[in-house]
Amino acid sequence: MLQPQIPSKLYNQMQKQGPPLDKYTFPFLLKACSTLPSLHKGQETHCQVIKHGFHTDIFVQNSLINLYGSNADIKTATRIFDMFERDVATWTTLVTCYVNFASIESARQLFDDMPMRNIISFSAMIADYVRRDLFKEALRLFHDLQIAKMEPNGSILVSVLCACASLGDLDSGRWIHSYIMRKIRTNLIVELLLL
Structure with missing residues (x-):
């Protein structure tokens, strides 16, 4: 399991020495944060996403939904889902979160509502x-x-x-x-x- 400080250390090192941050950086950071036992580092990364203006990118949004959903924060995951553009991956990410942390009925309702x-x-x-x-x-x-x-x-x-x-x-x-x-x-x- 990743230690909570590893994603933030890598992120800080990237900011100082690495290539410029882009829309491909944050999905990986958010994925790493979603495996941590604490949501705190993921929330910090979410703030950085907004600060750098990548919150409207669909891949980043899907990663945010996964971050919150993986940490049983279905309310925040659903709020992000409702705020932005959706593709089949967005719907599937939220269905998976519901499957894992909500009722089967809620997950099935969301599944049935999927346009694709x-x-x-x-x-x-x-x-x-x-x-x-x-x-x-x-x-x-x-x-x-x-x-x-x-x-x-x-x-x-x-x-x-x-x-x-x-x-x-x-x-x-x-x-x-x-x-x-x-x-x-x-x-x-x-x-x-x-x-």
Whole structure:
């Protein structure tokens, strides 16, 4: 785990000796701060974001949402979300925060309100349903993913297999197993052809 002083030391060193600060600097600093046991350094970095005028950059905004959401400050994360432009990553970041630190109902409402979803937002919701033993809901959402013609990632497939096992849904489990075998075989053939 990072020590609280490391991101601020690096930031101070960058200001003195490094390249000029830009919109790419702050997402990394905020990410580092979001892993700290204290929100204080993240709040200091947020102040620096505003001071240097990068608070309107969408990547910085998403990092701020993640910072506050990772520290269970859903109210501040939501306030930042409401203030600025949103993309699918912004929505997904807030959904993930809600999944981890708010009610499943709030997370699902936000998920349903998303104008556009991606595989990461589906993965967060499905995994949370399984974590909370809401296996039928996980399978329903997996069905929605298929209707949306999105290809599930490994995390989703593991979650859905767990849901099938917990429900004793052998037919769905066999279908998912078959899907995994087809995808692995297809990917292996493609890799061999590229050699």
